Amino acid sequence: MINMDIFHGFLDAIHHLPEMAQPTALTDAERVTKAKAVMRAKTDRGLALDLEACVNCGYCSEACHFYQSTQDPKYSPSRKLDLLRRVHARETSAFAPLKRLFTPDITVDDLKEWQELVYDSCTECGRCSMICPMGVNTARGVNVMREALFEAGLAPLELQAVAQEQAGRGTVFGVGPTELKQTLDVLRGQGIALPLDEPKADVMLVSTVIDVLLYQDALAATARILNHLGVRWTLRSAGFEAANFGLLSGSEALQHAATQRLIDEALVIGAKTVILPECGHAYPALRWEGRLADGQPLPFEVLAVSEYIGREISSGRLQLLPAKGEEANRKITYHDACKLARHGGVMDEPRAALQALGMNLIETTPTAEKNWCCGGGAGVFLLNRAEGLRHKAWAIKREQIEATGADTVVVSCASCRLNFMAGAEADQWNTKIDSVVEMVARQLPT
Ligand code: SF4
Ligand code: SF4
Known part of the structure; x- marks a missing residue:
């Protein structure tokens, strides 16, 4: 059961994030210099090819929920890379001396204008790249723009505040090891075994601030599934937070620091598998x-929890009780989180889990890797200024789900779930919103 007071408290906390940020004091010239240094450093061969390959055909606009829902040309995916394109033309392209003659340099006003284009109006969903005939990876370029703006002290204050909190105190929205232990004690009171800080384990489970505070049933459900499977697993209080505000804000250093905490804990306990919670961006x-300090690949497997469950079901190790009575008649549809499906290829496993429930699974049109983004990913949900735009983009998602006739939409990302809940509340939308892991746990054999 979701505590709606906590949900509303979370929304309220978002409104106060800008007050908590410690803005970076830089002159305008310093901001431009720092931003351009990042753009130059990050324009490798692949990004240079993307910037030069765009033929301005406009197909990508049709794929972008922010353009589609507003028809405003400023939200065209190709335009989001224009600043990067200008810096590349003037400074890193083969004909830079010539191009400098007719390509204007970027200014701090340009950077401020692009803040909305690369944070508020891009969830880095990658849908535009699937449509682009030249294969331009707009999401990657947008991420480089976020890194440039973060370095210039121009990331949105909301993301700066949370990134600074995660880097400084090691908490996210005030949630650290103490709050994790409190939540685990509550769940243990329900009779669920939740190992914490075991010195050795085959599986390390990672959670997230949203599950610790709001979606505690998802954490409980994951624990019940792992216990049912007889897995030797543990959470680690020194490395449990999957949310990565370095990645979302554009700070590579903070991103690596947050990832390193998880890697260190997995190495300490000798984990063979790290299971990520229902959190889209935690996956990439x-x-x-994620890499070892020397750049080598991680010596353990990393799986999203829906991916893990789907594999266990497909292998026959996890069997579920079939839905009965009213439950068997439920019509459910699945929302693919962009970072899991389009970026990560996790599409079959959640479906294997949902099919095992014995309900009517109806696909959206389009679906899987072509699915529409919910509009709240990549930190957009936390941006107060983006609320109206996000709600317009969500309408595409809502209509897509309504067209299936499903009574329940199932998600596997807590960030998507938050955005669905906010959209549903604003629109008085009655479709039930559920999670893969919770639905599976409800049908575990006793
Ligand atoms: S990555 Fe997604 S949100 Fe960003 S421009 Fe492309 S389609 Fe739009
Ligand atoms: S679809 Fe590709 S080539 Fe066409 S405008 Fe968009 S990014 Fe450029």
């Missing part, structure tokens, strides 16, 4: 970008 942060 650890699975694709």
Whole structure:
């Protein structure tokens, strides 16, 4: 059961984030110099090819929920990379001396204008790249722009505040080891075994501030599934937070520091597998970008919890009780989180889990890797200024789900779930919002 007071308290806390940020004092010239240094350093061969390959055909606009829901040309994906393109043309391209003659240099006003374009109006969902005939990876370019703006002290204050908290006190929204232990004690009171700080384990479970505070049932459900499977697992209080505000704000140093905490704890206990909670961006942060200090690949497997469950079900190790009565008649649809499906290829496993429930699973159109983003990912949900824009983009998602006739939409990302809940409340939308891990746990054999 979700405590709606906590949900509303979380929304309220977001409104106060800007007051908590410690802005960076830089002159305008310093901001431009720092931003350009990042853009130059990050423009490798792949990004240079992307910047030069765009033929301005505009197809990507049709794929972007922010453009589609507003029809405002400023939200066109290709335009989001224009500043990067200008710096590349003037400073790193083959004909830079010539291009400098007719390409204007960027200014601090440009950087401030682009803050909205690369934070508020891009969830780095990657949908535009699937449509682009030139294969331009806009999301990667947007991420480089975020890194440039962060270095220039121009990341949105909300993201600066949380990134600074995570880097400084090691907490996120005030949640650290003490709050984790309190939540675990509450869940243990329900009779669920939740090992913490075991010195050795095969599986390290990672959680997230949202589950510790709000979606405690998801954490409890994961524990029940692992216990049912007889896995030797543990949470680690020194490395349990999957949310990575370095990645979302654009700070590579903070991103690596947050990831390193998880890696260190997994190495200490000799984990063979790290299971990430229902959190979209945690997946690329650890699975694709996590590395050992010497740059070598991680010596353990990293799986999203929906991926892990789907594999266990497909292998026959995890069997569920079939839905009965009213439950068997439920019509459910699945929302693919962009970072899991489009970026990570995790599409079959959550579906294997949902099919095992014995309900009617109806796919959205389009679905899987072509699915529409919910509009709240990559930190957009935390940006107060983006609320109206985010709500417009969410309408595409809502209509897509309504067209299935499903009574329940199932998600596997807590950030998507927050955005769905906020959209549902604003629109008085009655479709039930559920999670893969919670639904599976409800049908475990006793
Ligand atoms: S990555 Fe997604 S949100 Fe960003 S420009 Fe492309 S389609 Fe739009
Ligand atoms: S679809 Fe590709 S080539 Fe066309 S405008 Fe968008 S980024 Fe450029």
